[in-house]
């Protein structure tokens with residue numbers, strides 16, 4: 001199985017990443033991808049940077065760079081357990097892909113109950129399309145309830161390739177999530193979480209977990225350019241209607 005789109009990448013605008021958007025696009029092209037999603041961190045992670053205007057001005061970017069399709073996204077920070085996010089909603093309507101995730105600087109790890117409630121509230125937020133790295137072991141959670149919420153809301157859960165390296169102990173959690181996703185028919189997205197150009201499209205370990213769980217290709221939102229464009233189109237319409 002080969003994925004055509006990388007749904008999770010960061011440029012230098014994310015402040016702890018090391019490649020420009022052009023370099024990420026070259027990385028995607030070199031990896032043979034059809035496209036990638038630029039998903040800078042929401043402003044709460046680094047004291048208000050990038051400025052919200054960064055996300056509001058993304059229309060100036062071309063749809064194709066270095067022969068690959070650029071999708072405009074974000075990786076928001078979950079900031080409470082009631083569905084709160086760190087970017088003005090008006091900017092989210094225009095984006096192609098809105099991820100939200102738990103990061104230590106914005107949502108200190110809490111009890112299993114609170115972490116679960118925070119992830120489910122984010123899933124239920126009509127502006128969110130996908131939860132990034134839900135298998136992070138820093139945030140013990142009830143994965144069955146999270147998967148069921150994602151199915152109920154038509155949202156995706158990410159199997160994040162960088163988790164195997166930077167979030168130690170993620171592997172078993174990702175396997176559990178993938179097995180539950182298979183059982184309940186949950187949508188998944190497979191992202192590299194690249195913070196450097198050479199890592200764009202690097203998702204072998206995450207994809208192996210998805211394949212091993214037996215998840216159907218139709219449930220992987222970024223399997224092909226068309227499947228991702230279709231998911232994005234549906235979610236954009238749902239965000240506009242929210």
Ligand SMILES: [Zn+2]
Nearest residue numbers: 075101132133
């Ligand atoms: Zn993240």
Ligand SMILES: [Zn+2]
Nearest residue numbers: 008010075193
């Ligand atoms: Zn990320």
